[in-house]
Structure formats: structure tokens, C-alpha cells
Amino acid sequence: MNLRIHREGRATLLLAAVVFGGILLALGQWFPPALWVGVPLAIGAYFFLLYFFRAPNRPLPEEDPRLIYAPADGKVVVIEETTETEVFGERRLQVSIFMSPLNVHSNRNPVSGKVAYYRYHPGKYLVAWHPKSSTENERTTIVLDTGQERVLFRQIAGAMARRIVAYLKEGQEVRQGAEMGFIKFGSRVDLLLPTDCRVQVGIGESVRSGQTVIAVLPD
Numbered sequence: 001m002n003l004r005i006h007r008e009g010r011a012t013l014l015l016a017a018v019v020f021g022g023i024l025l026a027l028g029q030w031f032p033p034a035l036w037v038g039v040p041l042a043i044g045a046y047f048f049l050l051y052f053f054r055a056p057n058r059p060l061p062e063e064d065p066r067l068i069y070a071p072a073d074g075k076v077v078v079i080e081e082t083t084e085t086e087v088f089g090e091r092r093l094q095v096s097i098f099m100s101p102l103n104v105h106s107n108r109n110p111v112s113g114k115v116a117y118y119r120y121h122p123g124k125y126l127v128a129w130h131p132k133s134s135t136e137n138e139r140t141t142i143v144l145d146t147g148q149e150r151v152l153f154r155q156i157a158g159a160m161a162r163r164i165v166a167y168l169k170e171g172q173e174v175r176q177g178a179e180m181g182f183i184k185f186g187s188r189v190d191l192l193l194p195t196d197c198r199v200q201v202g203i204g205e206s207v208r209s210g211q212t213v214i215a216v217l218p219d
Contacts, residue, residue, distance in 0.1 A: 006106055008165055008182045009053025016049055052185070055106050058210045060177030063112065065146055068197070068215045069177060070207040071110045071153050072189040074099040079203055084192045086141055087117055087152055092192040095199065095214055097207060099187050107166075107189060108210040109144065111151050112176040115168050117143035140166045140181070144174065149217050152192040155183055177210040194218070 005013065020042040027034045060069070078096035083089075099105060119141045138157035143150050155164045166181035168174065183189075197215040201207060207214065 004055050004057070005050065006053045006055035006182060008163075008184070009049065013046075013049055013053065016046055020046060052101060052105065054104060055179075056104060058108075058177070058208070060210055063176050065112065065148065066217045066219070067176075067213050068110045068151060068191065068193060068217065069108065070097060070209050070212040070214050071107050071180075071191065072097045072099055072183075072207075072209050073103040073105070074189070074207065076201050076203055076205045076207060077188075078190075079199060079201075081195060082192075084152065086119075087143055088150075088192070091195055092152070093195050093197055093199070093215070095191045095193065095201070097189045097191075099183065099189065101185055104209065105183050105185075105187070106179050106209065107155060107181045107183065109174045109176055109178050109180050110153060110191065110214065111144050111146050112174065113144040113146040113151075115142065115170050115172045115174060116145040116150060117141065117152075118166070118168055118170050120164075120166070138164060140164055142166065142168060142180075146217075149194055154190045154192075155181060156188040156190060157183070191215075 024035065024038055024042055027038050074097040076095065077098045078094055080094055081091055082094045084092040121139050140155045141152065143152045155166060157164055163184045168180055174180065191214060193215055194217065196218045199215045200213045
């Protein structure tokens with residue numbers, strides 16, 4: 001698999017290299033025995049950052065207007081009907097994906113279509129699995145209009161995630177499986193789908209953005 005470092009990680013990696021290098025130089029100058037511990041810790045921390053900001057190349061398996069692909073890597077933690085109040089004001093099928101710090105954190109468009117709605121909401125940083133995180137945490141709400149259906153999804157900050165990035169704007173045409181944003185250090189993504197979708201995943205199942213089919217829209 002072709003791997004690259006995500007653009008959101010480049011500044012962080014540069015800063016980390018400067019900070020870690022400065023700490024090691026100071027230890028070498030003032031307390032050399034500490035380097036036996038400091039060097040392995042710095043190398044380990046830097047390799048974790050490299051791993052976290054990895055951005056694998058993932059060609060879409062099949063472009064199909066009926067398929068809804070996972071917008072994020074992670075584990076399915078919620079599949080339930082709920083009333084969506086921000087945009088639709090109606091019952092929707094919610095599928096939530098929890099992203100741990102070990103998951104790939106770039107997000108992808110679940111369907112092709114036009115960005116019909118985009119809002120950024122500042123908010124709290126409750127743990128991502130908290131029931132109120134969908135409505136009270138920092139988040140973005142995005143609706144993609146396929147021409148037949150409208151699919152809503154939210155990037156939601158968690159206790160560790162303090163930076164949500166979305167590259168979309170209203171009126172923009174997007175392609176299924178294309179990268180649309182990034183969330184740093186553990187978080188959650190919610191999909192709000194038509195209730196007559198056929199869900200293809202189960203609670204606890206691990207999914208991959210742009211690879212795993214979450215649901216199939218009705219014909």
C-alpha cells in the first residue's frame with residue numbers, strides 16, 4: 001500500500017522534531033545519563049506521530065450512487081433510529097464510528113453529490129462515546145445531496161481531538177471516496193441516513209474510510 005504523510009501532520013512533525021531535538025540537546029549538555037531514557041522516548045513518540053498522520057492511498061472499490069461508504073476508519077458503536085433536529089427535523093438512521101488514536105484520521109466523502117449544507121459548531125470536548133457528544137461537542141455538520149437522497153454526516157471532536165478540518169463548502173460538487181477532512185487524535189463520525197437504507201455493518205465492526213460499505217440506499 002502506498003503511504004504518505006497527511007498535510008495536516010507536516011507542521012506538527014516539524015515542531016515535534018524541533019522540540020524533541022532541543023530537549024535531547026539540553027539533556028546531553030546538562031545531564032547526559034538521561035539520554036539513555038530520553039532518546040528512546042523521543043524516537044518512540046516521533047514514530048507514533050508519523051504513524052498517526054499516515055494517509056494511505058485508497059482507490060474506491062466501486063463508485064455506485066446506491067452505496068454509502070464509511071467516511072472514517074474506526075469501530076461502529078451506534079446503529080439506531082433518532083430524530084435529527086439540525087437539518088431534517090425527521091427520523092433518521094444513525095450510524096456512528098468511533099476513531100481511536102491508532103486509526104487513520106483522514107475522512108472521506110461517503111457519497112458523490114453536491115454539498116447542500118455545511119456548518120461548523122464550536123462546543124465541548126466530551127469523550128467521543130458520550131451520548132451528548134453528537135450535539136454538544138465541537139463538530140461539523142455536512143449534507144451531501146446525491147440528486148436522489150440527502151446524506152448527513154458529522155465530524156465530532158472527542159476528549160483528545162481539538163482540531164477538526166473539513167475542506168468542503170456549500171455548493172461544491174464532491175466525489176465518493178475523495179478525502180474531505182481530518183480530525184486529530186481520536187474522535188467520532190456520525191452518519192444520518194434515510195431510515196429505509198439497508199445497513200451492511202454491525203455494532204463492534206471495524207470499518208475503513210472509502211472501503212467499507214456502511215449502507216445501501218433504496219432503489
